[in-house]
Amino acid sequence: MFERFTAGARAAVTVHAPTEARRRGDRRVGTEHLLLGVLHDVEAAQTLGVDIETARSALAALDEAALAAIGIDARGVERATITESSTRLPFTSGAKATLSRALAVARRTGARRIAVVHLLAGLLDGDRTDPATNVLAEVGVDRVAVRARVVP
Template identity: 45%
Template sequence: MVLDRLIAKSPFAVVVTAALEESRRRGDRRLGTEHLLLGLLHDPGSARALGKNLDEARAALDRLDRVALAALGIEVEGLRPAAVPVKRGRLSPGALTSNARAAVNKAKPREPAGLLRALLTVPPPDPAADLLAELGVDREAVRRALDSPNAP
């Protein structure tokens, strides 16, 4: 029991919990790599390494969504997002996308920097790769920042 509480309060668990909240905030039914990236932006060290903040990333993800919908002929400019009910509770294992599950499993050590390193390796058309590109993130610069002696 004590170990469960310690793990639940680990920085890694805080990031994954924030990712879950970001998924719910957007009204998504599954937790994907884009949500993990948003969750990492709740961690000051990860945000510093990325050189971006949560508001920038949320806006970039919204832009990507609008472009994708426009490609299908759905115009959403001027529409307000519908209120999404926030549900609490545990995330079932099937609620993670396969790429999100792979990134979490690849995160070694099990800390925010390990998860960020894992997300830096995902290729397009993965949502996190698309979001990193939309934000103009230099993946190599982030890797160097994570490898520096003052890394998060």
């Protein structure tokens, strides 16, 4: 399924994103996990101007704010992690849409393989309700400006 991906993009999607999901105790790989997976790539992190720890902290803050909005105080509560398992975590519909957008960008630019830069473009093109979009906004990334630099 991921044979059209470069080694870096394949690692971001099939290794790092599921690891990030398990680390957070999530049972599905969402766009927020894809973003964290992409941030394992040093060049992508530099392009966004965000390191992985900052993005993880922003995601945790967004989680706490969402829980607080419904009356749950989760400050100081540690999330359970899911231990490594041989079963693959399924992708959310948002994550699948991000991968489709990355493929479309790769095709539009004439690339033969989907690279990390295409994944990044797919993440930057998410709608405002997308978890990765919320993380990017939380850390102050100007998605339009970065998208223009990433894929002209």
